[in-house]
Amino acid sequence: DSGVTQTPKHLITATGQRVTLRCSPRSGDLSVYWYQQSLDQGLQFLIQYYNGEERAKGNILERFSAQQFPDLHSELNLSSLELGDSALYFCASSVAGTAGVRGYTFGSGTRLTVV
């Protein structure tokens, strides 16, 4: 157990639907990052939150949104789902400023399948 909790582990939904992925960071970590990993692809950065505030944005579609709550858990909302959104979605956390030295701690991911 890495200490980063993601739910659900698997999600199957139809095109056009909306889903919410949830992430609880490791205790003490203030930063949460969301990444998308499509089949046989690398990790694509979506968005970062630090202590409730959006800190950095990557190639996140307008149909996707995220937030970090006062208890530091984060949710990634995906709407108007398309087949191409099928992927593994990872959440990671870090103590601010240590993404390099101590690295990210990743959750086990949510596998989203859009049918």
Add this chain to the structure above:
Amino acid sequence: GQSLEQPSEVTAVEGAIVQINCTYQTSGFYGLSWYQQHDGGAPTFLSYNALDGLEETGRFSSFLSRSDSYGYLLLQELQMKDSASYFCAVQGTGGGNKLTFGTGTQLKVEL
């Protein structure tokens, strides 16, 4: 922005030494990291180089040369369990702590 290139696949035999290269283009970064990911699993942090040179952590070593925009991960005494994907990543200086990951290298360890 940043881009990092890695070989897509490397094959080696158990007990051997293998080197996974990473070449990058970036406008500025704090350091180069390496992550391991088994099929469908969570990436796990392996090592970090802030400065040029070699960092050693057990069977794994990582190297960085900023002047050559190049780094590598060296795995010694390969074991079957080392079969996985390996990603290099940079933390850019452009704000936040986000990591940009490389294309990934799938390592296959054979008997």
